[in-house]
Amino acid sequence: MDPELEAFIPFFPRTDLTDPVTARETYAKLATGVPAPDTTDMDIEDRTVPADPDVAVRIYRPRQAQGALVWLHGGGFTVGSLDTEHPWAARLAAGSGAVVISVAYRLAPEHPFPAALDDAYAVLTWTAAHAAELGVDPARIAVGGHSAGGGIAAALALRSRDEQGPAIRFQLLNQPTLDDRQESWSARNFTDTPWWNRAKATEAWRHYLGSGPATPYAAPARATDLSGLPPAYVGTAELCPNRDDDLAYGLRLLQAGVAVELHQWPGTFHGSQALLSADVSQRQNAELGAVLRRALAG
Secondary structure (H helix, E strand, C coil): CCHHHHCCHHHCCCCCCCCHHHHHHHHHHHHCCCCCCCCCCEEEEEEEECCCCCEEEEEEEECCCCCEEEEECCCCCCCCCHHHHHHHHHHHHHHHCCEEEEEECCCCCCCCCCHHHHHHHHHHHHHHHCHHHHCCCCCCEEEEEECHHHHHHHHHHHHHHHCCCCCCCEEEEECCCCCCCCCCHHHHHCCCCCCCCHHHHHHHHHHHHCCCCCCCCCCHHHCCCCCCCCCEEEEEEEECCCHHHHHHHHHHHHHCCCCEEEEEEEEEECCHHHCCCCHHHHHHHHHHHHHHHHHHCC
16 A cells, blocks of 8 residues: 555544444545635536436536536445535546536435436536536536446446437546446455445445346446447546456446546555545546546647
8 A cells, every 4th residue: 555545544434334324424524624725716606406306516617617527426325415525526626627517416325326317417417508608618528426426427428328418528437336246356355445345335335226226327337338438537546346347347448449548546545535645646636637627628
């Protein structure tokens, strides 16, 4: 493990997802310790997207933005909010120059699949329809997310392709949660890795799937046809149960003719980019903004 990251491990609270309410409270407290970037050069606005039910979003508008990103937060499908995601959504907007629309999708287990995906799709559709109001080119709309949010973003690309929905220019998938089967080497063997491990992944999928079957829109790794999807960036952490599923998904996208950038970050663990003092975290966060800027340019 990267020594700058390893120094923080003793200070991590022991958490699980067996009690989602407690997990949300713990996560919210942890999130208060993450500083947000300077937002003086962007407008930030809370809005409600009309849907059934309506979806709360927070919109980050940098000056002279060209494109937009529909962004889905992480949290094992069960935790996270607009407030806990604020430092990361603001950082992405600042680093990319894109309008970032952070989505407060409904959380499991109270709202199992497909609630989160339905909310995300409603926001994607709204973003495309309101591109002029947002000051962006409707042909420059990306989707993305971290962890569970990355899985929802991948599913969003699949659904929009299948339903001839809004055109998506790019997928920004950071350590996405893609496969409920947990059969890869990393999923089977990383049982005690920091922050995210096999037990927490099992709980997350149980909450998200509820009593329903795992379809490709719930677990995108189950999709048999990845052709015609938008270009993608897939970032993985070395000590993460999601690692091998993510790498396999990136390779399958490539084999289906989709342009992909794969970056496996050595010495990192799931979510370790939140430890901003580490050099590797600074590089990870900077790369997400740079990749998005490049994808939405031109």
